Amino acid sequence: QQQVKQSPQSLIVQKGGISIINCAYENTAFDYFPWYQQFPGKGPALLIAIRPDVSEKKEGRFTISFNKSAKQFSLHIMDSQPGDSATYFCAASRSRGQGAQKLVFGQGTRLTINP
């Protein structure tokens, strides 16, 4: 119930292409879905987040698509650049009840953008 499943584990995309990372969750009480970006030797940094009252959120080249009925959400990186090469984590949390505010993370996706 608390798991967030992320795929793929690793992804290689050509410069200028679209990178797509997918996540699925089980707990319908989750109401906050962020994506984090992590570079080697650094802690994860918040990239973009969405709440279930919208189906899509876009910030620059980064877009989250959210499908509440399927309990899935995905990160799209448009016009992928070598500087986007990093590990990406999806996560989920709930606002109320037991375990509120505690983020549950996916296993991560190592993204490599080839120049």
Added chain:
Amino acid sequence: GAGVSQSPSNKVTEKGKDVELRCDPISGHTALYWYRQSLGQGLEFLIYFQGNSAPDKSGLPSDRFSAERTGGSVSTLTIQRTQQEDSAVYLCASSLIWGNYGYTFGSGTRLTVV
């Protein structure tokens, strides 16, 4: 400070020794979290402090792990009688609870047990 500060950045210790990892959160952030990241793995929740409430210790893997947060600010994660499987990066994060659910992570402490 401007960000979450963790010390030391690297720690090598002998099996069986105790270690203390320190986290200094962003000033004014009421929530503080510890996560563990093993090589190539996701982030595993350890413990969560929120204001003066009792901490959520549900993620601590064994009674060798403990944490405290003094004065609602600095936190220390202590691992007693370290084992090789404790080797990982220990990440601390803080957040404002109301109106902002985004965590700010520190750079972590890389713990190696030899």
